[in-house]
Amino acid sequence: MPKRLFSCTPSKLATFADCPRRYRFAYLTQPRPPRGPAWxxxxxxxxxxxxxxxxxxxxxxxxxxxxxxxxxxxxxxxxxxxxxxxxxxxxxxxxxxxxxxxxELDPTEEPAGTERTVGATTEALALSGRVDRIDRRGEELVVVDYKTGRWPSTSDDARSSPALALYVLGVRRTLRRACRRVELHHLPSGTVAAFEHTERSLANHVRRAEDIAVDITAATEALEAGADADAAFPPVPGQQCSWCDFRSSCPTGQAAAPARETWSFLPTEPAPTD
Known part of the structure; x- marks a missing residue:
């Protein structure tokens, strides 16, 4: 029998890479532990x-x-x-x-997709994800991702983003059109950070994603075989524990860093514009 593909999204892979315990809480534990407040x-x-x-x-x-x-x-x-x-x-x-x-947008230039779900397969993965916008630029399509964080995005951000690379593969497979370019549109600064992927850069992202999937599969199989949950999916404590959704269910995270106020990631208070 052919090996079953690991079904995932960029967010699912990133969650495990950041903290296996958080992955277990988010995707495996039933009933799921309560999530923290909105930010x-x-x-x-x-x-x-x-x-x-x-x-x-x-x-x-x-x-x-x-x-x-x-x-x-x-x-x-x-x-x-x-x-x-x-x-x-x-x-x-x-x-x-x-x-x-x-x-600054031309309202008559219809995108190829907005909030469009795309998908692709590799030797080991069945990938899916939702793209903010897919633009038509001549014969090619461009992945556009909106950003509203406090810092403007950079070309390195666009190049290194696993999600954007996997979206390129998904757009190619789903819409059957050429796609290489990814763009981060940072609305607060009005800037655009872009990168054009090559087959090599995409392959590097796929390899890293498949490596994470291998680790997830091994941890899940160990848990199903009776391994201790914290051994199979260990926590990765750090400052990020201050805002983890599952902080209330994780004593390790509570000890690692103090909780933050839910508005603390907003930049310095701006003056109203209207």
């Missing part, structure tokens, strides 16, 4: 992503900066913020980013 910076990112996805669903004549702002306002949440005032401040800031960003 304000994730709320900002989710609202911007949702508004951009919905903006492309509008009729062309309604794809305007004001239309993007209204989409952000209608989908805004105060989850993770310190209070209503902070949430409103950040809603205004995110609306400003969005207005500036869509003002």
């Amino acid at each position: 304000a910076h994730n709320t900002v990112g989710a609202a911007v992503h949702a508004a951009l996805r919905s903006w492309w669903d509008l009729p062309v004549e309604k794809r305007t900066p004001s239309g993007a702002r209204q989409l952000l306002y209608s989908g805004w949440s105060r989850a993770g913020f310190r209070d209503d005032e902070q949430a409103q401040t950040w809603r205004a800031r995110a609306a400003g980013w969005l207005t500036d960003y869509v003002a």
